[in-house]
Amino acid sequence: RSSQPLTGPNRKRCREDETLLGTVVDEGERGFIIDTRSAQAAKQARMTGGGTEPKSSYPQWRRLHRPLERGRPLQESFIKLVEACNDTSINMDRWLSRLESCRWLSHVKAALSTACLAAQCMDREEASVLVHGAEGTDTTLLVTALAQVILDPSCRTLAGFQGLLEREWIEAGHPFHLRCAHSAYSHARLKQEAPLFLLFLDCVWQLSRQFPFSLEFGERLLLTLFDNAYASTYGTFLCNNEKERCLCKVKESTHSLWAWLNQPGEKKKYLNPLYSHNALVIWPSVEPQSIQLWQGLFFRWIRASQYLDEAWAEIQRLVEGS
């Protein structure tokens, strides 16, 4: 992953960048660049100093555009969805179109599809992949993190998933402080706020539903991560990047969420009783029928969870053979 190349309107070149990318692909091999902006948007970025990797300078790389929503529009999508979920006046005959108008599920589908594409490049084409959007801090991380959950069984363990979050979201510099400021109910619509991390968690939830045995953790972990990204007793999701965290002395002055989660007493609440190591790649279906609204999150305070909790307790009981 990276951010966009600063090609600019004059099609600047950078030997070092070309060399760097050259080290990733061997002689005669090809690589894929997945640009999370539309071809149009990427082209327009040149006017403000950004752009794309020109074919002539990067001959071994094939560029694919998979536009993913980010920024304000994504936050609006989130806000609209939450409003729709809380609206008790909607009749059944208008519920689905209202759901559709929020576009959230379309974003989930797009994110999963793009991550699968990246995964296919690696797994089937055995090619390296470079992912970037504009800044490299939002949709880029969504794709790289999700692709790893799909490809790599070790990222599906509790410890591995935590490691993935540390690497691909926290250390990679997703600006949590800006992105996870006020969530969906606030009237102050901040310019920099956007629920990319939630979108990632939603995609992981979709995977857990389609592969109920393949993730070592369950929905509860995902909900806890969602909570802590926005407001936390722990310092893990503070600030916007490593530099800020250093300046704020986060490591010295706060406790780590992982340390708490990994305590034996806590940890078992987050484990999936059905988990069984699956060494294979998990390829989700991204057909609309396969993508569901994450009720556990969006109807968390609205639906009666008692019966489902009882079901999970029963599953736990069966698996532990009491």
Next chain:
Amino acid sequence: VENVRLLDRLSSRKAALGTLYLTATHVIFVENVSETRKETWVLHSQISSIEKQATTATGCPLLIRCKNFQVIQLVIPQERDCHDVYISLIRLARPVKYEELYCFSFNPKLDKEEREQGWKLVDLNEEYNRMGIPNNYWQISDVNRDYGICDSYPTEVYVPKSATAHIIVGSSKFRSRRRFPALSYYCKDNNASICRSSQPLSGFSARCLEDEQMLQAIRKANPGSDFIYVVDTRPKLNAMANRAAGKGYENEDNYSNIKFQFIGIENIHVMRNSLQKMLEVCELKSPSMSDFLWGLENSGWLKHIKAIMDAGIFIAKAVAEEGVSVLVHCSDGWDRTAQVCSVASLLLDPYYRTMKGFMVLIEKDWVSFGHKFNHRYGNLDGDPKEISPVIDQFIECVWQLMEQFPCAFEFNERFLIHIQHHIYSCQFGNFLCNSQKERQELKIQERTYSLWAHLWKNRADYLNPLYRSDHSQTQGTLHPQMAPCNFLYKFWSGMYNRFEKGLHPRQSVTDYLMAVKEETQQLEEELEVLGERLANLQKSQLNYNKVKSKQQDRSKQLGLSTSNNSLANTPQEYSNDLKSFPSRSPSQGDEEDSALILTQDNLKSSDPDLSANSDQESGVEDLSCRSPSGGGCLPSEDSGKDSDEAVFLA
């Protein structure tokens, strides 16, 4: 016909080459791949429509749509052959006589005694006894013993004690199709009941003393309440329109102590169109989220499901919480009435949530009360306007409830899917004809077999591992969440996309948990045996330790025996832009793709009984991975081969 191709719906490039056979009862496609020779069997009774599509360079496409939502696309090389197949299938799929149906030739190799026993498995008299009838308020009446009063009712009906034969006969003359008010469900805890009938022939002002007395009798049979609800499940407009035709609904002024209520559920034509629209959405190639949600909403399907459920909830509440009896009707009292009464019963009484109880429920409210199976599901070729997915909707209501209450039902989703399958398959005689009278005339019980016996024999496949009869969810009435609850209604892809393997979670939680349960049980039994020996022997310590470590190893063992590790699944087409990967040429990929994919599918999904033996159950798809505790029919193919399964080629 040879060299026929069977296309995959999601990826038209994944085609299997094989031979097509037409028999008296089935269409069979056998793949050429010699190791597997995977077979696809389709019963003629399942065929809903056949479409001949435009001939292309590759051949003549034939699209077969089935009533169990399987869609088969064949490409037949010669136009002449295609036409022959088409004409034959049209005739075969539209039988004219009952004797043409599969149930009359199906032979499960049981003797006469076993066949009889199979039919006795569900006994409605026993059921009414279980409810506590006959008693002081309700009795059995043989007034319809020769179907003389109502030919679509059973010979034995349950009526209030104070309803004399005179009242019953009089009331029947005032009801559409003579379907007078009769008992569907009685709650012995509070004497409230659910009765059902058809619409009264009231027109604008007609009255009938006996019919009014009938309703009073129902009221009096429940001393705990001084009124009854009369629920008309039609939209008000429709009911009112019926008045112009001399029918209509009960006027509160004429019938003392009734509270009248409309709960608008649309008619069979609306429902038929709704399903049609929903299936069109299912057939879209690579729909966007938008296409899907709009299409689904446009069909109105989930709205109708919710309407039926809401009606059931209203009635269940009236009975359980208010202790008030309810009389339910629609127009003829054999469609919406059946749906609503059976949903209400399911909510009220945990017995109907057991496997046996569910069979009894269907026998009671659908079979005995004269739901027109033949007309609705097209056993025989008939009026297409009579076709409607009425029982399908009820079955879906059950599934929706199972999703909301995962511990409350003794049976699982597969049970529901197989029942739906067999309602259309005509492999068993339970759902033939339009009434008990017709079935008796055809001597169904002597000439065919009962589905219930078949399902009961295989009940291990249909159990819900989360069900415990002592669980709180299995006691008493179910209370589905009321508004907001739109979101609780999900699209049932297990049913409507049943045959699209790529859509479903590959790993069946149900089957895994059943396997766990079985093994636990076995180990517990072993433990008991050992425990007994323990008490007898002096060398206790050594043995006990052995047992303990076995328990700890169990979870590891189970992980292996369910083999979910070796479930290689294949990626679908993630890019609509097929030019993404020009690195592999189509010819390089295709043949291998098909072979491998279908190999997996064959091992996972085909019913192991599906050899070329037409005596056995055919084409009943078992999507979920079977994991019997001893290991099973799961593929052990090498996952490393998945590099051949690319489907993203230009």
